[in-house]
Amino acid sequence: MEKGNRQVVVSALQFACTDDVPTNLATAESCSLETLSTLKFAQRAKFIKNNAVVNEDASGDVAMRLQIQQLKISSISTTTLHYFCPSTESLLFKRVKLPSWDQHLVSISLNSRTEQRLLARPCSLAHKGNSVKVKCSQKREIPVLEASSMDEVFDILAERILPTSSVASNPNTKHIVGLAGPPGSGKSTLASEVTQRINKFWFQRACTSDPQVVPPDVAIVVPMDGFHLYRSQLDAMENPEEIHARRGAPWTFDPVLLLNCLKSLRKQGSVYAPSFAHGIGDPIEDDIFVSLQHKVVIVEGNYLLSDEGVWKEVSSIFDEKWFIDVDLETAMQRVLKRHISTGKPPDVAQWRVSEIDYNDRPNAEFIMKSKKNADLVIKSIDFFQR
Incomplete structure (x- = not known):
C-alpha cells in the first residue's frame, strides 16, 4: 500500500x-x-x-x-x-x-x-487494569516485578510457573526455583502462597474432566532452614558462644548437604529433604518428601543466590532465580515484629534489637549483594498490611 x-x-x-x-x-x-x-x-x-x-x-x-x-x-x-x-x-x-x-x-x-x-x-x-509493572535495569537486564499488593504478586508468579498437562505427565521434568532475600523480606510467605496457588489452579483445571479424581499437588516448598548445622555441631566449633550468637550467618549452614540434595533431586526426580524445628532449634532429617509428582519446587533461603564458595554451585542448579527486594530498615522492623509476636516480654524484645544489629543486619547486608545474580527481582510490599 x-x-x-x-x-x-x-x-x-x-x-x-x-x-x-x-x-x-x-x-x-x-x-x-x-x-x-x-x-x-x-x-x-x-x-x-x-x-x-x-x-x-x-x-x-x-x-x-x-x-x-x-x-x-x-x-x-x-x-x-x-x-x-x-x-x-x-x-x-x-x-x-x-x-x-x-x-x-x-x-x-x-x-x-x-x-x-x-x-x-x-x-x-504494565497492566492496564492495575499497577503491575515489570521493569528492566539499563545496567543489567534483571526484570523487576512490582504490583499494588502481594496477593497480586503471588498470582503473577503462580501463573508464571504453573505447569502444563504435558509437563505434569512427564516424570523426568522438574522446575526448580531458587528464592532468596534478606531476613524479613517475606521469603517463606511468598514461597508458601505461590505454591498454594499453583496447586489450587492445577486442581481446578484437572478436576474439570473428572470431579471424582483429586490430583496430587504439583508444587512444593523446600526451605533452606533445614540445612542449618545442628547445635551440637556449633558447640564443637571454636568459641561456640559467639557461633551460636551468629547463627543464621552463611557458615552456620551446610551448603554441601543442600547441593547434594538438589543434585539427587535433579538426577532421581525425588528426594527426602530436612525441615527445621524452631521449637528445638535443630533440623529434622528426611521430613520433606519431594516426589515425582512435584513438578515445581521452590527452594527458599538467605544465601541461595550467593556466588561465594559452594553457594555458587548451589545457585547453578536452579532453573529460575528470584530475589525479594526490600528496604533494609523495613526488613529489620519485620524481624523485630516477628519476635514480639511470639509473646516475648518487652525486655527480651529490646535485647532482640541489639541482636538484630549484631547478627541479622550484617547477614542481610551480605545477602543484598547477591541480588545481582537474580533472574527476577520482586519488589516487596508490607506483608503485614496486605
Missing part, C-alpha cells in the same frame, strides 16, 4: 491482527523493521485470534499481543516496548495451545536471543 509518496509494506502478521491490536503493532516501512520471518508467526496469531473469538476468551487477544511483542523485541533495537498482559486466573484456563511451558503464562524473564539486543535498553511491562 502507499502512504503519501512512500510505499509501506504490511506484514502478514500485521494484516492478520490489525483489526484487534492496531495500537500494539506499528506499520512496517521500507521492510526494515519486519521481514519475511514474520510470516511464520502469522499462522499462530490467526489461531490465537480465532480461538479467542470462538471461546469468547479475551485473554487470547492478550496472548496474541505477547507473541507480536516477542517478535518485535527480536527485530527492533531502538524502540521502547510496552506490554499489556493479564494477571488474573482467567489466563490459566484459556483454550490456547502454545508450544512451550511458559509461553501461555505471564512471560517476565527474557530469552537468550533477546538478551544482548536489550542489554543497554530499558523496557517495561
Whole structure:
C-alpha cells in the first residue's frame, strides 16, 4: 500500500491482527523493521485470534499481543516496548495451545536471543487494569516485578510457573526455583502462597474432566532452614558462644548437604529433604518428601543466590532465580515484629534489637549483594498490611 509518496509494506502478521491490536503493532516501512520471518508467526496469531473469538476468551487477544511483542523485541533495537498482559486466573484456563511451558503464562524473564539486543535498553511491562509493572535495569537486564499488593504478586508468579498437562505427565521434568532475600523480606510467605496457588489452579483445571479424581499437588516448598548445622555441631566449633550468637550467618549452614540434595533431586526426580524445628532449634532429617509428582519446587533461603564458595554451585542448579527486594530498615522492623509476636516480654524484645544489629543486619547486608545474580527481582510490599 502507499502512504503519501512512500510505499509501506504490511506484514502478514500485521494484516492478520490489525483489526484487534492496531495500537500494539506499528506499520512496517521500507521492510526494515519486519521481514519475511514474520510470516511464520502469522499462522499462530490467526489461531490465537480465532480461538479467542470462538471461546469468547479475551485473554487470547492478550496472548496474541505477547507473541507480536516477542517478535518485535527480536527485530527492533531502538524502540521502547510496552506490554499489556493479564494477571488474573482467567489466563490459566484459556483454550490456547502454545508450544512451550511458559509461553501461555505471564512471560517476565527474557530469552537468550533477546538478551544482548536489550542489554543497554530499558523496557517495561504494565497492566492496564492495575499497577503491575515489570521493569528492566539499563545496567543489567534483571526484570523487576512490582504490583499494588502481594496477593497480586503471588498470582503473577503462580501463573508464571504453573505447569502444563504435558509437563505434569512427564516424570523426568522438574522446575526448580531458587528464592532468596534478606531476613524479613517475606521469603517463606511468598514461597508458601505461590505454591498454594499453583496447586489450587492445577486442581481446578484437572478436576474439570473428572470431579471424582483429586490430583496430587504439583508444587512444593523446600526451605533452606533445614540445612542449618545442628547445635551440637556449633558447640564443637571454636568459641561456640559467639557461633551460636551468629547463627543464621552463611557458615552456620551446610551448603554441601543442600547441593547434594538438589543434585539427587535433579538426577532421581525425588528426594527426602530436612525441615527445621524452631521449637528445638535443630533440623529434622528426611521430613520433606519431594516426589515425582512435584513438578515445581521452590527452594527458599538467605544465601541461595550467593556466588561465594559452594553457594555458587548451589545457585547453578536452579532453573529460575528470584530475589525479594526490600528496604533494609523495613526488613529489620519485620524481624523485630516477628519476635514480639511470639509473646516475648518487652525486655527480651529490646535485647532482640541489639541482636538484630549484631547478627541479622550484617547477614542481610551480605545477602543484598547477591541480588545481582537474580533472574527476577520482586519488589516487596508490607506483608503485614496486605
